[in-house]
Amino acid sequence: MTPEIPAFVRRMDTLRPWTPAPILFANAESGGPVDHGFFVEILERFRQDLTAALPLDGVYICEHGAAITTEEDDPDGAVFALVREIVGPDVPIVATIDLHSNVSERMVAAVDALISYRRNPHTDMADRGADAAAALAELLDGVKTAVAHVRLPICPPPTVLLTAPGAGPYADLIAAAEATAAADPRLLNISIVGGFAYGDTPKNGLTVLATTRGDAALARRTAAGLAAYAWRERARFIPRLTPFDEAVALAKATGEQRGRPPVLLADVADNPGGGGRGNTVFLLRALLDAGARNVLLGVLTDPELAAEAHSLGEGVAFAARFNRAEQATYSEPFEAQATILRLSDGKGVGRRGQLAGCAFDLGPSVALAIDGIVLIVITHRHQCHEPAFFELFGLNIGAARTVVLKSRGHFRAAFDEFFTPEQIVEVDAPGLTSPLLSRFDFKKLPRPVVPLDRIDDWTPNVRLLQGGAR
Numbered sequence: 001m002t003p004e005i006p007a008f009v010r011r012m013d014t015l016r017p018w019t020p021a022p023i024l025f026a027n028a029e030s031g032g033p034v035d036h037g038f039f040v041e042i043l044e045r046f047r048q049d050l051t052a053a054l055p056l057d058g059v060y061i062c063e064h065g066a067a068i069t070t071e072e073d074d075p076d077g078a079v080f081a082l083v084r085e086i087v088g089p090d091v092p093i094v095a096t097i098d099l100h101s102n103v104s105e106r107m108v109a110a111v112d113a114l115i116s117y118r119r120n121p122h123t124d125m126a127d128r129g130a131d132a133a134a135a136l137a138e139l140l141d142g143v144k145t146a147v148a149h150v151r152l153p154i155c156p157p158p159t160v161l162l163t164a165p166g167a168g169p170y171a172d173l174i175a176a177a178e179a180t181a182a183a184d185p186r187l188l189n190i191s192i193v194g195g196f197a198y199g200d201t202p203k204n205g206l207t208v209l210a211t212t213r214g215d216a217a218l219a220r221r222t223a224a225g226l227a228a229y230a231w232r233e234r235a236r237f238i239p240r241l242t243p244f245d246e247a248v249a250l251a252k253a254t255g256e257q258r259g260r261p262p263v264l265l266a267d268v269a270d271n272p273g274g275g276g277r278g279n280t281v282f283l284l285r286a287l288l289d290a291g292a293r294n295v296l297l298g299v300l301t302d303p304e305l306a307a308e309a310h311s312l313g314e315g316v317a318f319a320a321r322f323n324r325a326e327q328a329t330y331s332e333p334f335e336a337q338a339t340i341l342r343l344s345d346g347k348g349v350g351r352r353g354q355l356a357g358c359a360f361d362l363g364p365s366v367a368l369a370i371d372g373i374v375l376i377v378i379t380h381r382h383q384c385h386e387p388a389f390f391e392l393f394g395l396n397i398g399a400a401r402t403v404v405l406k407s408r409g410h411f412r413a414a415f416d417e418f419f420t421p422e423q424i425v426e427v428d429a430p431g432l433t434s435p436l437l438s439r440f441d442f443k444k445l446p447r448p449v450v451p452l453d454r455i456d457d458w459t460p461n462v463r464l465l466q467g468g469a470r
């Protein structure tokens, strides 16, 4: 379960006597659109169970916020609107979303407060769940909110949405929002929602939400001010990746020259956390061709290969055939002579970063040695943002000269004990989650949009979607 929900419950417990009425929680690794029939079933479950739970004093909705279905661009909006329809206009509703959410007007209009994460990697999920409880308690005490909303024509690629101090424009924007919120007690929450480019919907775009304790003018002013600041910084939302050949040469040199610091190559274009298949072999193949030494690579999703390794046993050498079953754009077949170092059931507990303390299950998994590279092959698609994914196999991350991770950025919260930000290289490899948006054929993304188009003039359209002009 996502950490917001237990944190919400813990904070509510401290605030007032209450009786939770849990309805339904569903979760999946990022991927393509949700099958619409399945979504309709989920929506129907919400309708029945929420109706059965009435009367309710308040509702907390915990969503990611960037879902699409095979037929619906705004399923999150459909859920929010359904909840409002069932509980009626007077029951307070608070929602939390990921900062990679694509926020629709329908979502904002349906709830009394919409709170997004402020940390990327997402280390503040529990804090935001607790914030939601505090906001709901105020609403139950009679506070009325005003929420102003601005969507900017900026669709930031995920690599420019980091929030560590000095990490980039989004970090600066979040810091400005936090300072603004802290300075005025009338402000209940400010959320700067970075969005999820690959969602490709009409609601894509960096979004500013200012929620006040009833002051509509302040909500508008705050949202407009932060939107103007984001707009001035728009040139900084253009990603800069390291060219593929340069990254491979760096890994080779690092393996050969002891005096160089180790490097972490982030395969940001094949990030399962953003919907990538986690099975591209571009970096693996190039590093083998270059003769790179002392490389750890994780984690590559290939259920057939993992199953074959489990049938053969540890110590066996065999011809490892990658992507024999799933061949698609970017997911090309590849064969190499490999030795099975160690097998695992793929079950463990995260020890650092986003998965710290959380059980994980990668399915039957194997550590393979191919020349100078040791790579982890797993069964259940997952981004590699947890050192335990290597340590399960007795591998020592600190001893590797190069570590290659299929993850966009969440690894930063866990691999920081081995690599400083200066040692991390975001590689421009081909893949479904490339931060270079010009490589994709967007159909519904509003245009013009930064970073794909040049825009000279833009005026914020600040809308008060809650607390007055609904």
Ligand SMILES: [Zn+2]
Binding pocket: 098, 099, 100, 122
């Ligand atoms: Zn996210």
